[in-house]
Amino acid sequence: MSTEATQRRFEEVNENDFFMFEKPPVTKQQLVMYAGASGDYNRIHYDHHFAVEAGLGGVIAHGMLVMGFLSQTVVMWGGKGATVTEVRSRFVAPVRPDDIVVFDGSVVGKEVVDGKKLVRVEVEGVANDRTVIKGSAVIQLPDGS
Secondary structure (H helix, E strand, O other), X not given: OOOOOOEOOHHHOOOOOEEEEEOOOOOHHHHHHHHHHHOOOOHHHOOHHHHHHOOXXXXXXXXXXXXXXXXXXXXXXXXXXXXXXXXXXXXXXXOOOOOOOEEEEEEEEEEEEOOEEEEEEXXXXXXXXXXXXXXXXXXXXXXXX
């Protein structure tokens, strides 16, 4: 998926349209920066031995950071002029440093509600052949005028 801000129009979107976005590898620096931004300093996100002792097999990324990656995918797909009105997600498996998360999304519905042109998408994130997050979002798109 291009990172350029395109302008996606409601009239041009169809059910079953597909999109994908690949995040660069997750870094330990991202985890440290996210801990500082969120205030979540749980040791499972930075202390390998602690995370192993906790039964996690090693350090894992913050769930909300991974949800942020999913949200970024939706925002980028929606493009310039779009407003994300809802994001939901379910964490399926941990994301670890060096994981590359690939997000696949598809349009599952579109409707006009109170004059707002809404598109519902479903998104799944996969790292190392395992699903790590599933989610959905509603995006308000501009019309063609």
